[in-house]
Amino acid sequence: MENRPDGLVKPCFSISNRINKFLELGSENEKDTIEALRELSTFYKENTTNDRHNLRSKIEKRNLSINEEILTAFKDVKSILDNMHKDVVGMSECVQSMTNRLQTTKSQTTQLIEQASKLQYEKNKLIMQQEIVSAFIRTFQLTGDELVILHGSSRKTPINDDFFTVIDRVQVIHSKCRILMQSGHQTLALDIMQRMTILQEAGLERLYRWTQTHCRHIENDKLVSLLTKAMNKLQERPILFKYVIDEYCTSRRSVLVSSFIDVLTLGKGYSNDSNPIEMHAHDPKRYVGDILAWLHQAISLEKENFLILLSHCNKSAISEQISESLSNITEGLCHPLKSRIEHIVAVEAPSTVLYSVTMLIRFYQLTLKTVIQNSVLDMMFGDLIELSEKSFISRLQRETRMALGERAESPSTDLIPVPSVSRLLSLLNEILSVASIAEDRKKDTLQIVSCIIDPLLQEVNVTASRLPTVDMAVYLLNCMHQIHSTLALYEYMDQRLERLQAQSDAQIDTLTSEQASSLVAHLNLGAIYNILLQSHDQRPLSSIPGMDALSIKEFTNKLETFLVMPDILLLPQISLLQSSNHRINVQRRAFEVIGAIYKQLYEACHESKNRYQNPDSLFSFTPEALLKMLFTH
Structure with a gap:
């Protein structure tokens, strides 16, 4: 309830409704409400009736004051914005002016830009072409330094490894020109090939002159590597290669002859402490052996040097060149070597020494034949062998005649071979x-x-x-x-021994015949043997004079005596035989003759037709027993 101006009490229905309505508001409006109340508290100090009646006007006034403040503030903002607008308009005008000017400039520089682009394209193209040309020049042309190395501008420009690098590069360029021709640049490729051919010929000519000069110094280790490379390059030019080989052979032939003379007279051989070979000229075997040993060593060294010189060359192409060159190098030794060996084989040396010399020459010819086959030195060895063989045979025949003497020696009483036989054997x-x-x-x-x-x-x-x-x-x-x-x-010696055996057998037959005849004579067996041979008539043997039982008994008694000491009836010369086999053979064969006659007599006496009474009493033993007894002795 509130008091109304008319004194009546007016119900507070509207306020409660508002409060209820406020309370019904959501939490979203609470902050705004609280903020409004806080603002209200700043000017609403007292809660009087008058203040409540004037609250709306105060609020309106305050709202008006606030709006005026805002208006004033906006005036300043507007003034600022106006100034900014003026500035923006000015800037817009400047930008427009600049745009207009830029458009004008752009229209003016479009042609320049296009020209610059073309120039940049041309520049890039020229740079690429320059790189291609540079690469082409590097690939197909020699540099100035390389040309100097190849031609040798002065004598101070030596042949070294760089020279061979350049000559190899020339050859590589020449080979690459074939690829260039295949790509369609025939004219250019032919020009480059012609240029490279000229440069290569000039380089090889210079290399040939240098090699021809320095090949004499193969012992120089510093030059060996360069010389081997030079010979490898010159092998592509057979004529130049042959000229260098000829020069090398001429030089080495002179050096080899000089070394041979030195080793003969001064002793400057491959061993520093060697004596001159001529000091041993009195000993033919050692003299010839030392000479040929030095020759073998010298030729081996020359072959080794020559193989080193051609070590980088094609092996199949130089196989014949080696033999030919060594033949050329050793040719100078033929005359001094042949004259000395001819002198040795011509001296009055024993045949054994001459044969040893012949053996040495044969041995070294065989040893060196694979190196110097068909060479002048090889043919000289053949001549020396033939000469030494003839000299040896001649000397051997002379020694044989000297050993035999002008008159044949008579043997002594013991019949042993004369001394000349022993000397010759x-x-x-x-x-x-x-x-x-x-x-x-x-x-x-x-x-x-x-x-x-x-x-x-x-x-x-x-x-x-x-x-x-x-x-x-x-x-x-x-x-x-x-x-x-x-x-x-x-x-x-088989055939020779067979002939000797045949001659010995003939002499054994002679001795056997003589020995058997002697035994037959001493045993009085001759008459009995002749009767046995001639008993062709029909008379019994017992009735023939000399074949009666008494004669036969007399023979068997002598035979028994002979069996006691059979050596008594042997010829004295039989004991002089030096071979026990010969003595036994002669005795055995002579005893076999006696045994054969005894057997024939024994069988004849036991035949009934010969009418011997009690023939067993005539013989003390059978023929088999007789031979056994004879051979036992």
Whole structure:
């Protein structure tokens, strides 16, 4: 309830409704309400009736005051905005002016930009072309320094590894021109190839002159590497290559001859402490051996140097060149070497020494043949071998004649071979001991044996022909035995030994015949044997004179006595046989003759037709027992 101006109490229905309405408001409006009330509290101090009646006017006044303040503030803002507008308008005008000017400038510079783009394109194109040309020049042309290295502007420009690098590059460029031709640039490729060919020829000409000058110094280790590379390059030009090889061979031939003379006279061999070879000229074997040993070493060294010189060359193309060049190099040694060896084989040296010299020459020819085959030196070795062989054979024949003497020696009473036989067999042993290591030992052995044994056998036969039959047979057998024993030690003597054995068998037959005849005579068996041979009539043997039982008993008694000491009836010369086999063989064969006659007599006496009374009493033993007893002795 509130008091109304008229004094009436007016119900506060509207206020409660408002309060209720306020309370019904949501929380979203609470903040605004609280803020409004807080603002209201700033000027609404007292809650009087008058203040309540004037609240609306105060609020309106305050709202008006606030709006005026806002208006004033907006006036300032407006003034600022107006100024800003003026500035923006001014800026717009400037921008428009600049835009107009830019458009004008753009229209004016479009052509310039297009021209600049074209120029930039041309520049890039030229740069690319420059790089291509530079790469082409680097690939297909030599630099100034390379041309100087290749041509050698002065003598101070040496041949070194750089030169071979340049010459290889020239060859590579020449090869690449084929690819250039395939790409369609035939004219350019041909021009470059012609240029490279000229440069290559000039470089090889210079290399040829340098190599020809320096190939003499193959022992210089510093030059060897360059020389081997130079020969590899010059191999592409066969004529220049051959000229260099010829120059090298000429130089080495002179050096080799000089070294040979030095080693002969000064002793400057491959070993520093060697003595001059001429100091041993009195010893042919050592002299020739030292010369040929030095030659072998020198040729081996020359071959090694030559192979080093051509070490980078095509091996298949230089195989024949090696043999030809070594033949050329060693040709200068032929005359001094041949003259010295000819002098050695011509001196009065023993045949054993001459044969040793021949063996040395053969050995070194065979050793060097693979290196100097078909060369002048090889042919010289052949001539020396032929000469030394002739000299050896001549000397051997002379020594054989000297050993045999002008007149044949007569054997002593013991019938042993004369001293000349032993001397010649000793010489044969000495020579054949050397021949056993020879390459051609069969030919040498047969020739040497023929030179000594044939005259020896002839001399033995001449000597034996002066002796009685038995002495001759014994002497010949002794000589044959000694010769046979010597030859049996060596190869290739089968035919010679067979002939000696046949001659010995003939002499054994002679001795057997003589020995058997002697035994038959001493045993009085001759008459009985003749009767047995001639008993062709019908008369019984017992009735023939000399074949009666008493004669036969007399024979068997002598035979028994002979069996006690059979050596008594042997010829004294049989004991002089040097070979026990010969003695046994002669005795056995002679006893076999006696045994055969005894057997024939024994069988004849036991035949009934011969009418012997009690034939067993005539014989003390059978033929088999007789032979057993004879052979037992």
